[in-house]
Amino acid sequence: MQTDLRGRDLIGDLDFTKEEVETVLEVAWDLKRKRALGEPHAYLRDKVLAMLFFFSSTRTRGSFEAGIAQLGGHGAFIESRTTQISHGDTEKEMGEIFGRYFDGIAIRHVTWGTGNRYLNLVAEASRVPVLNMQCDIYHPFQCLADLMTIMEKKGRDLRRKKIVVSWAYAASYLKPISVPQSLILQMPRFGMDVVLAHPPEFKLMPEIMEQAQEQARKYGTGFEVVDSMEEGFKDADVVYAKSWGPLLTTNDPDEGKRIQDKYQSWITDAQKMALAKEDAIYMHPLPADRNIEVTDGVMDGPNSVVFDEAENRLHAQKAVMALTMR
Ligand code: CP
Numbered sequence: 001m002q003t004d005l006r007g008r009d010l011i012g013d014l015d016f017t018k019e020e021v022e023t024v025l026e027v028a029w030d031l032k033r034k035r036a037l038g039e040p041h042a043y044l045r046d047k048v049l050a051m052l053f054f055f056s057s058t059r060t061r062g063s064f065e066a067g068i069a070q071l072g073g074h075g076a077f078i079e080s081r082t083t084q085i086s087h088g089d090t091e092k093e094m095g096e097i098f099g100r101y102f103d104g105i106a107i108r109h110v111t112w113g114t115g116n117r118y119l120n121l122v123a124e125a126s127r128v129p130v131l132n133m134q135c136d137i138y139h140p141f142q143c144l145a146d147l148m149t150i151m152e153k154k155g156r157d158l159r160r161k162k163i164v165v166s167w168a169y170a171a172s173y174l175k176p177i178s179v180p181q182s183l184i185l186q187m188p189r190f191g192m193d194v195v196l197a198h199p200p201e202f203k204l205m206p207e208i209m210e211q212a213q214e215q216a217r218k219y220g221t222g223f224e225v226v227d228s229m230e231e232g233f234k235d236a237d238v239v240y241a242k243s244w245g246p247l248l249t250t251n252d253p254d255e256g257k258r259i260q261d262k263y264q265s266w267i268t269d270a271q272k273m274a275l276a277k278e279d280a281i282y283m284h285p286l287p288a289d290r291n292i293e294v295t296d297g298v299m300d301g302p303n304s305v306v307f308d309e310a311e312n313r314l315h316a317q318k319a320v321m322a323l324t325m326r
Pocket residue numbers: 056057058059060061134142285286287
C-alpha cells in the first residue's frame with residue numbers, strides 16, 4: 001500500500017502508479033463499507049474543494065459534492081461562465097488564487113485540444129492538488145470507478161478477462177474520447193485483455209494508443225483493435241460500449257455528424273450481448289442515448305451494472321480526495 005499521495009494531482013490515468021491505484025481502491029472499499037454502516041469518516045474536516053465546470057454534469061458534480069461533504073469538507077460548485085475567466089483570468093490566476101483559497105481544485109474541461117492543457121497549466125500554478133473531472137483526453141475518476149466495479153463483479157484477479165471497449169452510435173452530440181482512452185490505458189495494468197472496436201473514422205489519439213500498447217506489453221496482456229462491434233463482443237467478460245466523436249478525423253461538427261450517422265447499426269442490443277460470455281457485464285458511464293446507443297432491454301437487463309458503476313464514482317473520488325487533500 002502506498003501512503004504518500006498527499007498533495008498529488010490526478011490528471012492522466014497513469015499519473016498514479018499501479019500500486020497507488022491499488023491503494024485508492026483499498027481506501028475506496030473501506031469508505032464504501034463505512035458509508036454502508038453509517039460510520040463517521042470525516043477525514044477532510046474544514047477542507048474545501050473548488051469544483052470548476054466548463055461543461056455540464058450529473059454524476060461528476062453530484063458525486064464530488066456529496067463526497068467532499070461526507071468527508072467533513074465542503075464543495076464549491078463554480079460554473080466557468082459565472083467567473084471572470086472570459087474577462088481575462090488565466091490558468092495561472094486560477095491556479096495561484098484558487099490554490100490559496102481551496103484545498104483542492106477539481107476541473108471539468110472537455111473542449112477538444114484545450115481541456116487537458118488548461119488543467120496542466122492550472123496545476124503548474126497551484127499549491128494544492130488538481131483533480132481531473134474529465135478533460136478532452138482522460139476521464140480518470142470514471143475509470144477508477146469502472147475498475148472498482150469490474151473487480152466487484154469479476155473478482156480482484158482480472159488476468160485473462162476480456163474487456164471490449166466499443167464505439168456505439170449516438171444521435172445527441174459528438175461525445176469526448178476520454179472514456180475509451182482512460183480504459184485502454186488503465187485496464188492492461190490490472191491484467192485485462194483489451195479489445196478496442198470502432199469504425200475506421202473513430203480512432204483514438206496515436207500517443208494514447210502507443211501508451212496503451214506499452215502497458216499491455218509490460219503487463220503481458222492482449223491488446224487488439226477491430227472494426228466490428230460483433231467481433232469485439234465475442235466471448236467478452238466485460239462489454240463497455242459507448243459513443244465518441246470522430247475527433248481525430250474531423251473538427252467540423254456537421255461533417256462529424258454525417259460520419260457518425262453512417263454507423264447507426266452500432267447499438268448494444270440483446271443479439272450482440274449474446275455474443276459475449278453469458279455472465280458478461282454491460283457497462284456505460286452514462287448519460288446514454290437510450291434505444292440508439294443501447295436498448296432499454298440491455299441497459300435495464302440482468303447483465304447491466306450501470307448503477308453500481310455510477311455509485312462507485314462516489315467511493316473512488318472520496319478515496320482520492322482523502323489521500324491527496326489531507
Ligand atoms: N459519467 C459522467 O461523467 O457523467 P456526468 O457527465 O453526468 O458527470
